[in-house]
Amino acid sequence: MNMPFSPQALSIRILDHRDENELARIDGFVKSSPQSTPFHRSAWVLAVANACDHEWRYLTAEDSAGNLQGILPLHLIHSNLFGRALVSSGFAVGGGILANSNQAEKLLADASWELAERHSFPSIELRGGSAPDTHWQIKKGIYAGFVTRLAENDEQQLLLIPRKQRAEVRKGLKNDLTVRIGTEAQDRLDHYAVYAESVRNLGTPVFPKKLFDEVLDAFEGEADILTILDQSKPVASVLSLYHGETVLPYWGGGTWDARRLRANDVMYYALMNHARERGCTCFDFGRSKIGTGAYSFKKNWGFDPEPLTYAVRTADGEAARDINPMSAKYRLQVALWQRLPLAVANRLGPMIAKGLG
Numbered sequence: 001m002n003m004p005f006s007p008q009a010l011s012i013r014i015l016d017h018r019d020e021n022e023l024a025r026i027d028g029f030v031k032s033s034p035q036s037t038p039f040h041r042s043a044w045v046l047a048v049a050n051a052c053d054h055e056w057r058y059l060t061a062e063d064s065a066g067n068l069q070g071i072l073p074l075h076l077i078h079s080n081l082f083g084r085a086l087v088s089s090g091f092a093v094g095g096g097i098l099a100n101s102n103q104a105e106k107l108l109a110d111a112s113w114e115l116a117e118r119h120s121f122p123s124i125e126l127r128g129g130s131a132p133d134t135h136w137q138i139k140k141g142i143y144a145g146f147v148t149r150l151a152e153n154d155e156q157q158l159l160l161i162p163r164k165q166r167a168e169v170r171k172g173l174k175n176d177l178t179v180r181i182g183t184e185a186q187d188r189l190d191h192y193a194v195y196a197e198s199v200r201n202l203g204t205p206v207f208p209k210k211l212f213d214e215v216l217d218a219f220e221g222e223a224d225i226l227t228i229l230d231q232s233k234p235v236a237s238v239l240s241l242y243h244g245e246t247v248l249p250y251w252g253g254g255t256w257d258a259r260r261l262r263a264n265d266v267m268y269y270a271l272m273n274h275a276r277e278r279g280c281t282c283f284d285f286g287r288s289k290i291g292t293g294a295y296s297f298k299k300n301w302g303f304d305p306e307p308l309t310y311a312v313r314t315a316d317g318e319a320a321r322d323i324n325p326m327s328a329k330y331r332l333q334v335a336l337w338q339r340l341p342l343a344v345a346n347r348l349g350p351m352i353a354k355g356l357g
Contacts, residue, residue: 008063010104012111015058018046026058029068030098031244037128038219038243039092045073047214048090052354054078056090059111061104070099072108072129076119079355083321086116086124090357091211093143093287096129096311105130113313122318126311136311137320144305146285146298147246150276157272165300169269172262178229179270183216187225190234191251194227196346198253203334205349212239212251226271228254228263236263240271246282247275268301289324 015022023042030036038044042058049056054075061070075090089095099105109132116124131138151157158166180187188209196206216223219241227237238252249271254264272283285303288294299305312320322329337345 008103010061010063010069010107012107013060013062014111014115015060016055022058025068026060026071029071033098035129036098036243037092037094038241038248039089039095039127040071040073040098041243043218043220043222044089044092044215045075047218048075048092048211051208051211051214052090052357054090054354054357057115059108059115061099061107069101070097070104070108072097072112074112074115074124075357076121077355077357079357081352082355082357083123084121085321085357086112086121087357088112088124088126088129091207092127093145094128096126097132098129106133109133109136116313117315123312123314123320125321128308128310131309131311132313136313139310139312140307142289143287143308143310144290144295145287145308146301146303146305148283148285148303150272150281150283153276154273157276158269160302161269162300162302165265165302168262168265172266173269175230175261175263175266177235177261177263177266178232179266180227180229181224181274183224187227188213188216190227191225191237191239194234194237194255195239195251195253196349197255197342200340200342200345200349201256201338203336203338205337205352206346207251207353208350215239215241226267226274228258228261228267228270230257230261230263233257235261236267238267238271240275242275242278242280245280246284247271247278247280248284248286250286 027042030040045056048054054077057074059072060068063069073089073095074086077085077087077090097105097108099108112124151160161169192209192212199206222242223240225237225239227234236254236258238249241248241250258264275283285298287308288298314320
């Protein structure tokens with residue numbers, strides 16, 4: 001005789017302080033899950049909190065034996081410009097609910113909304129993970145992710161790149177550029193200078209330098225900076241995260257000279273080879289908004305776009321935050337920011353960017 005199925009009892013807990021044992025348990029759960037991202041890790045959650053003064057929470061789902069069955073990392077974002085929201089995860093392109101069952105997913109989603117209501121947050125943003133139930137708005141067709149497997153050696157890696165893009169890489173390789181990899185003070189200074197100039201040229205405020213430093217320190221050898229130099233002058237640089245066997249080039253950019261020198265092309269090819277030497281088998285090019293130049297650039301490398309799904313829940317009568325720099329409401333601000341002197345943009349940018357979350 002078949003017995004009726006009875007789901008196991010799960011309970012939700014909230015971690016709101018730095019308990020090393022609890023954080024280690026969470027990181028163990030993250031490491032064991034094939035769906036996890038660097039943005040579920042305590043290293044990311046704490047680095048963002050320390051650098052940008054946002055509170056954090058972990059919601060955990062546990063079975064009756066105390067075993068973790070799901071987690072949800074959250075940052076409590078407060079901004080006079082962009083509003084307030086619970087975000088999973090802050091300053092990330094991923095995160096969201098990480099769980100072993102539909103039951104754990106639902107409990108974590110419901111608990112996150114209860115937390116939002118308790119602290120008067122008008123919205124929650126889940127940047128990945130499982131899509132909750134009908135109380136949530138599911139956003140599709142806006143962003144795509146790009147992930148592919150790495151080749152077995154440098155030459156095969158080059159041959160995997162489609163012909164036109166491969167020609168750009170070859171041109172760059174002829175420019176006698178230097179590749180430097182590290183996390184020392186000079187690596188950090190050069191990366192921030194290049195990245196800040198890059199985002200100013202795009203019309204967006206730069207994040208605080210402390211955010212990059214905190215992430216590098218928190219990831220302890222699972223993050224580094226690869227910089228391309230032209231006669232000792234940094235022209236392109238990327239800060240990458242390593243998660244399992246995957247490399248994620250996360251904060252990257254180039255100066256105006258980078259395009260002429262094909263420095264960005266050399267940079268990503270060099271990173272592919274460096275990541276393989278570290279033991280990586282996958283290259284995660286991150287997300288890009290569909291229809292943008294970055295989206296086309298990644299497709300040119302032979303990456304197949306995979307649509308990403310985000311979930312948002314808002315209180316009755318409230319609208320979700322709009323922090324997309326490509327939104328029509330920010331068109332004038334973007335144009336003005338692009339014309340700011342770099343020194344001014346670098347002074348004002350971090351104060352604004354901290355509120356983006």
